Amino acid sequence: MDRNEQVDRLLSKLSLREKIGQMLLCGLPGRELTEPLADFFRANPVGGIIYFARNVQHVGQVANLTYELQKVAQSANQLPHFISIDQEGGMVARIAEGITLFPGNMAIAAAGSTEDAYEAAFASGKELQALGINLNFAPVLDVNNNPLNPVIGVRSFGESPEVVAEYGANSIRGLQDAGVSAAAKHFPGHGDTAADSHLDLPVVPHDLTRMNQVELVPFIKAIDEGVDFIMSAHIYFPLLESDRKPATLSSSVLTGLLRQELGYQGVIMTDCMEMSAIVDTYGTVEASVMAIEAGADLILISHTHDLLTGAYEAIEKAVAEGRISEDRINESVRRLLDLKIKRGIMTEQGDFPAHTVTLPVIDREGLPARVGVQEHQDLARKISERSITLVRDEAGMLPLKKVRTLVVTVASSAMTIADEIIKDPCSLGTALIEQGFDVVHMSIPAAGVAEEATHVLEAARQAEVEQIIIATYNAHFYEEQSGLVKQLYALGKPLTVVATRNPYDLASFPEVQVYVAAYESRPLTMESIAKALLGLIPFQGTLPVSLGDEEKSNPTHV
Structure with a gap:
């Protein structure tokens, strides 16, 4: 039949x-x-x-x-x-x-x-x-x-x-x-x-x-x-x-x-x-x-x-x-x-x-077999590391110098009902520390940037801080985030901006000289960003979208 x-x-x-x-x-x-x-x-x-x-x-x-x-x-x-x-x-x-x-x-x-x-x-x-x-x-x-x-x-x-x-x-x-x-x-x-x-x-x-x-x-x-x-x-x-x-x-x-x-x-x-x-x-x-x-x-x-x-x-x-x-x-x-x-x-x-109802196949640790296997984890890491995109480095900051660095992470937040809130927000500062880098790190909620801006600027002005990294999260939708980036840039210290969701953030602060696009803020991505910033892996990503006249996507990159 x-x-x-x-x-x-x-x-x-x-x-x-x-x-x-x-x-x-x-x-x-x-x-x-x-x-x-x-x-x-x-x-x-x-x-x-x-x-x-x-x-x-x-x-x-x-x-x-x-x-x-x-x-x-x-x-x-x-x-x-x-x-x-x-x-x-x-x-x-x-x-x-x-x-x-x-x-x-x-x-x-x-x-x-x-x-x-x-x-x-x-x-x-x-x-x-x-x-x-x-x-x-x-x-x-x-x-x-x-x-x-x-x-x-x-x-x-x-x-x-x-x-x-x-x-x-x-x-x-x-x-x-x-x-x-x-x-x-x-x-x-x-x-x-x-x-x-x-x-x-x-x-x-x-x-x-x-x-x-x-x-x-x-x-x-x-x-x-x-x-x-x-x-x-x-x-x-x-x-x-x-x-x-x-x-x-x-x-x-x-x-x-x-x-x-x-x-x-x-x-x-x-x-x-x-x-x-x-x-x-x-x-x-x-x-x-x-x-x-x-x-x-x-x-x-x-x-x-x-x-x-x-x-x-x-x-x-x-x-x-x-x-x-x-x-x-x-x-x-x-x-x-x-x-x-x-x-x-x-x-x-x-x-x-x-x-076709069968009991789930359980491995020795009591978890479903074939889920989260190392082969798949390695594939995810390979893709993640190759996705990190250096949009511009006009200041020649990268790889990062081994000096005292302030790292500010704007935590991810649910943009829409489609999103899931990350239970334990991951920090770029933490990822850099795990790579042995000396940082002062601050993590601030996307909805609390205005309240934390004063503390961030105070930390950035400290004499021992020689360079600054800020990981933004959809800053082009949040005036407080883009305002903080501009204030950090105005301090005159070397500044790197990493967009950890939409790469369009650059439109809110086009004067920034060092800009990296990472497309998401999951823990694996933070690890990949840290490796790329430190020169442990090369920047290999290509922008899939245009960011103005200078930074174009590559539509034939298939």
């Missing part, structure tokens, strides 16, 4: 409610599958689960949670779940400890090898698979050509559509070769916005001609690559949609553009339907119906189970009233069932599909 026949047989056995459930993907409130929560899922069969940091204690717990979720579905004679996560790498990773945390997209592009994109995605996919996670909401295929974009930035491979397309395609291939579905996002493009759709409805004024030249290039490549999922963006494109609807709710975007013009045959899924761009316009429940009408196959409701049950009821009612045909529901469920069979999540045996 071929896969199409299997899908048809499975579909014929599902009730309408079960089919609607396959089109819903939801979150969990905590780290355990409590009995009331298990009862909820027995009564409300869903197509999948999404993990957030709130669901993660350690990798062993994640593996067991996955096992328990799939066992409950199996015992209730339900179809197995897509178990999904946003494990992009870099600053957006729901699991940050115990697993190999790879550099993010812009860092990988800066390192300059599309093979790195494949290898990182393949290794990450193998580790996710070991935890029972079979769907990763990655890669980000947005072309970040707007320095004021508050939500994409370093999550993008850069500003060149061709570079984003090549790196994205390799990431998709790596994940799916590892047996994990990839979800390219955020269609038709979230790169050229100055608003965050978690908080507002961004408007992008581009027409289809411009989008075919920029925003759609990576998605067309992803379709050619056979990406399993494409996630829609909650962004309004007035030249593509006459009504004020975000792309997620637009039939002209999802069906007309993505299905018909671009020929995509995979699963179209929504971004979270609890984001403000949806809640403040149509509301989660009504928008869930509208998304299906527009052409979406899978509806993501990440947080609130009351909204999930509301969506169930609203979709059932829409079918009963003829607003949505059952054939339309079947069309989406066929795609979802086909993928579950294709990716080995279930196999049809006997009267109903058999779950």
